[in-house]
Amino acid sequence: MNVDLGTVRAQLSRTPGVLDALLRGLPDDWAGLTEGPGTWSPRGVVAHLTHADRTNWLPRARVLLAAGEAQVFSPFDRAGHQAVEATLSLNELLDDFAATRADSLRALDALSPGPAELARRGTHPEFGPVTLAQLLSTWAAHDLDHIMQITRTLGGGYRDAVGPWQAYLRIMR
Amino acid sequence: MNVDLGTVRAQLSRTPGVLDALLRGLPDDWAGLTEGPGTWSPRGVVAHLTHADRTNWLPRARVLLAAGEAQVFSPFDRAGHQAVEATLSLNELLDDFAATRADSLRALDALSPGPAELARRGTHPEFGPVTLAQLLSTWAAHDLDHIMQITRTLGGGYRDAVGPWQAYLRIMR
Numbered sequence: 525m526n527v528d529l530g531t532v533r534a535q536l537s538r539t540p541g542v543l544d545a546l547l548r549g550l551p552d553d554w555a556g557l558t559e560g561p562g563t564w565s566p567r568g569v570v571a572h573l574t575h576a577d578r579t580n581w582l583p584r585a586r587v588l589l590a591a592g593e594a595q596v597f598s599p600f601d602r603a604g605h606q607a608v609e610a611t612l613s614l615n616e617l618l619d620d621f622a623a624t625r626a627d628s629l630r631a632l633d634a635l636s637p638g639p640a641e642l643a644r645r646g647t648h649p650e651f652g653p654v655t656l657a658q659l660l661s662t663w664a665a666h667d668l669d670h671i672m673q674i675t676r677t678l679g680g681g682y683r684d685a686v687g688p689w690q691a692y693l694r695i696m697r
Numbered sequence: 698m699n700v701d702l703g704t705v706r707a708q709l710s711r712t713p714g715v716l717d718a719l720l721r722g723l724p725d726d727w728a729g730l731t732e733g734p735g736t737w738s739p740r741g742v743v744a745h746l747t748h749a750d751r752t753n754w755l756p757r758a759r760v761l762l763a764a765g766e767a768q769v770f771s772p773f774d775r776a777g778h779q780a781v782e783a784t785l786s787l788n789e790l791l792d793d794f795a796a797t798r799a800d801s802l803r804a805l806d807a808l809s810p811g812p813a814e815l816a817r818r819g820t821h822p823e824f825g826p827v828t829l830a831q832l833l834s835t836w837a838a839h840d841l842d843h844i845m846q847i848t849r850t851l852g853g854g855y856r857d858a859v860g861p862w863q864a865y866l867r868i869m870r
Contacts, residue, residue: 525727525730527854545715553698554698554704657858658861662866668852671848672848673867681698682834682841684700686835
């Protein structure tokens with residue numbers, strides 16, 4: 525598939541609405557449901573996406589554009605959302621994500637990288653050279669990855685309730 | 698998790714909005730993207746959900762309530778959506794699903810099964826006795842299963858674009 529900046533931007537702009545439709549008003553036991561120890565609940569995933577917008581994607585894009593491969597990206601703190609997650613309700617987390625994502629899209633539009641910038645390389649702390657186009661594509665794919673995770677987690681909550689249909693639903697395997 | 702009729706109804710009512718946020722206006726190459734031969738595109742999944750609302754879930758619930766275990770449910774035609782899918786645009790498929798689901802919810806509300814009905818058994822053509830509560834829970838979980846499928850399919854479209862990040866995104870495995 526051809527993934528250009530328009531494709532990425534369109535997915536990034538869809539995600540807050542998807543999460544809102546899927547989660548707003550969900551009872552606490554579902555919002556806090558996980559797939560087992562060490563896995564994230566829907567609440568946690570929303571907080572993580574917000575934290576990643578604030579500290580990971582655009583900050584890394586700016587480092588890449590400013591310093592190229594010379595400056596390694598800062599590692600991303602995968603647990604960095606937990607303090608905020610603990611203080612906000614699910615609906616507040618959704619509002620926070622939507623506002624943060626709107627800011628991100630404005631910042632991305634201001635950056636407006638052209639073909640030369642998109643092909644420019646930075647240095648990932650673990651796997652080395654990556655282009656700006658790869659970084660931005662990963663931002664969009666990361667949204668989809670976590671929408672899938674939330675959906676799978678919610679589906680798991682139906683495991684006992686569906687009885688013998690369990691064997692037919694891929695979401696429960 | 699406790700899955701009651703309210704839980705099922707809430708999920709069923711969320712799904713059209715989720716699919717709309719995820720898919721409306723998506724370019725044809727993304728709407729038609731699959732995970733390989735024999736797998737369904739986002740377009741196909743939306744058509745399948747509509748077809749299942751029309752021919753599977755509530756019709757089976759009615760058979761169960763009318764005849765109990767005496768009448769085996771009709772088998773569901775998993776390819777039954779393909780004729781309609783071929784004639785409608787993605788946005789029309791989304792409209793059709795939203796309208797069909799709204800009809801389904803009205804019909805479910807009219808049915809308004811109480812505890813005795815929810816515990817009543819019917820006969821599934823492959824795995825035998827199932828309760829109405831299990832059937833309705835499966836309807837909701839089936840929505841989530843297919844939202845997950847669409848999300849995974851879209852995520853797969855980013856495989857080449859993300860470069861070395863491929864290894865970090867579960868959606869691409």
